Amino acid sequence: MLLEVNQLARHYPVKSASLLLGKKKVLKAVDGVSFTLNAGQTLGLVGESGCGKSTTAKMVLGLLAPSQGDIRFEGDEVPHRRTAQWRALRKRMQMIYQDPLAVLDRRLPIIDQVTEPLVVQGNGSRYENHRKAAASLKAVGLLPHMFDRYPHELSGGQRQRVVLARALVLEPSLLVCDEPISALDVSIQAQVINLLEDLQQERKVAILFISHDLKVVRHICDEVAVMYLGRIVEQGNTQEVFGKPAHPYTQALVSAIPVIRQEGESSRRIILQGEPPNPINVPAGCAFHPRCQHAMPRCRQERPELVQLDAQRKVACHLHRADVVAGQTTAAGE
Numbered sequence: 001m002l003l004e005v006n007q008l009a010r011h012y013p014v015k016s017a018s019l020l021l022g023k024k025k026v027l028k029a030v031d032g033v034s035f036t037l038n039a040g041q042t043l044g045l046v047g048e049s050g051c052g053k054s055t056t057a058k059m060v061l062g063l064l065a066p067s068q069g070d071i072r073f074e075g076d077e078v079p080h081r082r083t084a085q086w087r088a089l090r091k092r093m094q095m096i097y098q099d100p101l102a103v104l105d106r107r108l109p110i111i112d113q114v115t116e117p118l119v120v121q122g123n124g125s126r127y128e129n130h131r132k133a134a135a136s137l138k139a140v141g142l143l144p145h146m147f148d149r150y151p152h153e154l155s156g157g158q159r160q161r162v163v164l165a166r167a168l169v170l171e172p173s174l175l176v177c178d179e180p181i182s183a184l185d186v187s188i189q190a191q192v193i194n195l196l197e198d199l200q201q202e203r204k205v206a207i208l209f210i211s212h213d214l215k216v217v218r219h220i221c222d223e224v225a226v227m228y229l230g231r232i233v234e235q236g237n238t239q240e241v242f243g244k245p246a247h248p249y250t251q252a253l254v255s256a257i258p259v260i261r262q263e264g265e266s267s268r269r270i271i272l273q274g275e276p277p278n279p280i281n282v283p284a285g286c287a288f289h290p291r292c293q294h295a296m297p298r299c300r301q302e303r304p305e306l307v308q309l310d311a312q313r314k315v316a317c318h319l320h321r322a323d324v325v326a327g328q329t330t331a332a333g334e
């Protein structure tokens with residue numbers, strides 16, 4: 001097991017306007033998230049904006065301290081941030097951000113930017129670092145005559161390749177990709193995705209892939225975890241989850257994936273009512289109940305836990321509790 005995340009949570013106390021009257025409020029950006037990731041595997045984290053995907057990624061990388069829970073990398077607890085052990089481990093976990101221009105230095109040629117992580121790590125001679133950086137740029141498909149160019153002289157796709165080369169030059173075991181293609185033109189997105197897949201197969205890097213583009217997640221991820229208001233509501237094999245979504249929220253997300261229909265074929269799109277609730281005032285019971293077309297009285301009182309649905313999948317929904325399923329079977333048989 002490369003990465004093990006157990007009951008990870010990040011809570012923020014929120015100052016209330018009526019401090020004397022009200023209870024102290026807590027914003028639960030992430031609230032008890034668990035998953036595992038093996039070498040060479042890709043796990044997708046999906047959900048609407050604000051569901052806690054990026055906060056989870058930042059905690060995995062040690063950029064944010066968890067309020068609760070633990071993270072293990074190759075069986076060992078990830079050390080505290082800013083310690084020498086954490087810095088040593090950090091080079092094995094790299095991040096790819098959404099906007100390459102925001103992370104690249106516009107004043108430096110790209111070869112220097114890819115060499116930089118090696119210099120910071122303090123390994124190798126100047127010649128050796130330059131050689132490794134050039135090899136990394138070549139591996140992501142950039143040609144030697146581009147190496148002395150500045151970021152603004154490259155296209156969006158080429159810039160994202162530079163970011164990828166800079167991450168890969170340290171030979172990481174884990175890549176955390178936070179919306180890595182959403183700032184790119186559609187024509188370039190496929191190139192970057194194919195490149196990620198090729199590099200992963202070659203190097204057996206594990207990828208935590210955060211995206212709201214479910215088509216891409218379905219294409220690239222082995223496993224997927226669907227998040228809603230800081231918690232995982234469905235998790236499992238990507239083809240199972242997308243092929244037969246069990247949670248009503250996943251069903252709505254999957255129904256929104258564009259597909260080419262035959263003439264006369266009707267759309268079965270599920271339109272979610274309303275916006276996600278305020279994370280400071282998460283509804284009691286199942287947090288999804290105000291938007292769920294299957295909500296039952298129990299859903300307003302009791303929060304469903306994430307439980308095994310079958311060999312490939314877990315789901316947090318009262319519809320799949322054994323007693324409800326048994327009740328439906330009986331009703332159907334009457």
Ligand code: SF4
Nearest residue numbers: 286289292299317318
């Ligand atoms: S627990 Fe109830 S409200 Fe929540 S998703 Fe399932 S059916 Fe809907």
